Amino acid sequence: MxxxxxxxxxxxxxxxxxxxxxxxxxxxxxxxxxxxRPNSIDRTLAWTFTGLILFGLALSFPFLALKTDVVSQQTSLLTGVSKLYAQQEGFLALVVLLTCVLIPLLQLFCLLYVFIPLKLNLRIRHARHVFRLFLQVKPWGMIEIYLLGILVAVVKLAKTATIVPGLAVLAFGLLVFSLTFAISSIDDHRVWDQLGDDR
Ligand SMILES: [Zn+2]
Known part of the structure; x- marks a missing residue:
């Protein structure tokens, strides 16, 4: 207990x-x-699926405009990251990749891995490990960290690229809120209880 x-x-x-x-x-x-908390698993899952859709939108619509000497070219987040890397902006590419892609992806994955089986009353291997990983990553998924990452990105990007205000940026902003709501809906005592006692 x-x-x-x-x-x-x-x-x-x-x-x-x-x-x-x-x-x-x-x-x-x-x-x-x-x-x-009532319906905590349903609410966590609903926000997670919302986040997943928003993440897809944030990745597929233009997010960055990369400047070369002559042209300014709009690009999605992922191709933007690889182009930044190609332009010798490795650190910047890493910051954008981490804060805008990898951390939200890891959080979405952990939430789905733990909460879909919980909802279906299935036992799944390593769910406890994944949930513990999620709790450890959680502080890094706070809004301030995202904002800091984006701020660093914008300041550094001003030379080589700018962020294109549009659907992708809106989707990304809403994704951050969805993740925050998903996390605040989690009833971790109940999750541990359902995952089993031997942690
Ligand atoms: Zn007391």
Whole structure:
């Protein structure tokens, strides 16, 4: 059974299986320890699928305009990254690839890998490892990190490329919000409970 310390007074409690909507309070000081969020798996999955569609849009529409001496050419995020790399802008290509492609992709993958089987009541190998990986990556998926990545990208890009305001940028912005909502819908106590106790 999972244990959790009260945030106010540090008293350790065991967290039992609770009905949806139930709230567990600290025995000593009455602070809320844990609240069962209704439909958390459905909401997490809904936001994840929304994120997946937005991610596809962000990758397929023009995102960057790369300047050469004569022309300015619009390109998608992925071809933009490879062209930046080809223009000796390796660090910039890595920042854009990491913040705009790899981190959201990893988060979407982990969410789907853990939550589809949970929804279908299936046991799947390595789900606990994937969920732990997800919890470790989570801080790196915060909005500030994305914004920082984009800021660095924009500042560095000003020389060689600019970001094309359009559908891809809108989709990417909405993707960040979808991921944030997906993460905030997660009831990690319930997830661990359903994934099994041996962590
Ligand atoms: Zn307490």
């Amino acid at each position: 999972e244990q959790r310390a009260c945030r106010e007074c540090d008293l350790i409690h065991e967290i039992p299986r609770l009905a949806v909507g139930a709230t567990l309070r600290c025995r000593r000081c009455g602070a809320v320890l844990y609240r069962v």
